[in-house]
Amino acid sequence: MKKAIHFGAGNIGRGFIGALLNEASYEVTFADLNQTVIDQLNTQKQYKVVTAEPTPQASLIKPVAGLNSGSQITEVEDLIGEATFLTTAIGAGILPLIAPAIAKAITKRVQHSREPLYVIACENQISATDILRDAILAAVDAETKVKIKEHVHFCNSAVDRIVPAQPEGLGLDVMVEAYYEWVVESKTALPEITGMTVVPDLAPFIERKLFTVNTGHAVTAYLGYAKGYATIDQTLEDKAIYEQVEATLGETGGYLIKRYGLDATEHAAYIKKIIHRFENPLLADGVDRVGRSPLRKLGAADRLVRPAVEAGKLGLPHENLAKAIVAALKFDDASDDEAVKLQKMLKEEGLDYVLTTVCGLTQTDALYKEVVSFY
Structure with a gap:
């Protein structure tokens, strides 16, 4: 399967973005600091997304895995080197904190690969991906910046799905509203993800x-x-x-x-x-x-x-x-x-x-x- 890495193994990550990527035939690995959730992901290798409606619909999301973004830095870097998509749902304020590690991984990647990487920050903030992009570019040298601009596509996005506080006992499973919207800004073609709408102007x-x-x-x-x-x-x-x-x-x-x-x-x-x-x-x-x-x-x-x-x-x-x-x-x-x-x-x-x-x-x-x- 194609690979994707998603930063943030919380309810939005599992119940929305990670689920859509997996349903588009991507093996999704979640990078997070919550070791309990990481262990559950690696043990169960799957979870359900259940809609909050009179007749609930359940989707089985698999295969999935987890990496601790604090203690498994090498593994995270290796996966970024192989992935097609890198997405986040961690809060816009955290993006500059993860940028140095991502910059290091992308630097390695662009030295030997011309395969495109699509980076999309899925946060409730205007131009969130730009925040991540600027922090990544600030951490690399001039030569690497040129290669990144050639092979890494940074796409702003708007995400909309209500994921409430979860009932007790769900574990990795996530209850979500049935409605969702994921709009991504790009003037070039992106790999097709069912449920993701690509537009030239996100504003x-x-x-x-x-x-x-x-x-x-x-x-x-x-x-x-x-x-x-x-x-x-x-x-x-x-x-x-x-x-x-x-x-x-x-x-x-x-x-x-x-x-x-x-x-x-x-x-x-x-x-x-x-x-x-x-x-x-x-x-x-x-x-x-x-x-x-x-x-x-x-x-x-x-x-x-x-x-x-x-x-x-x-x-x-x-x-x-x-x-x-x-x-x-x-x-x-x-x-x-x-x-x-x-x-x-x-x-x-x-x-x-x-x-x-x-x-x-x-x-x-x-x-x-x-x-x-x-x-």
């Missing part, structure tokens, strides 16, 4: 996804947490919250429609479809899980601040996005390290410090003033 797709799915999910979580709801589907049973989520996505939609010329009727239907996905009671997705890492989600380039700022630049309203930012600021889940840090910052440094340092706003911004007013 409209990734922003539509991030500022509808990720924004909507986060807003629902923060509003639900504020009212004491446990799960996303329970939260959306509250009519007032449902309407506020819909209004917030109306604001992000206004930006997307004006920025990319999207069809307004089609996008309104897309918003309805996304919210309906959140309502799936079989996912039972916790507001604490969806809301976690508020510092990252309040970042200037992320799902709450970025669409509000961009809407403002186009003269569009962002009142509901400002309210969503306030709800995120008030997320004080003691089990989440970032939430604890955020509340400490607010208490010790103040709101202005958080809005300027975390959110990248200035006191003269209209969004800044709205957030302060609602807060």
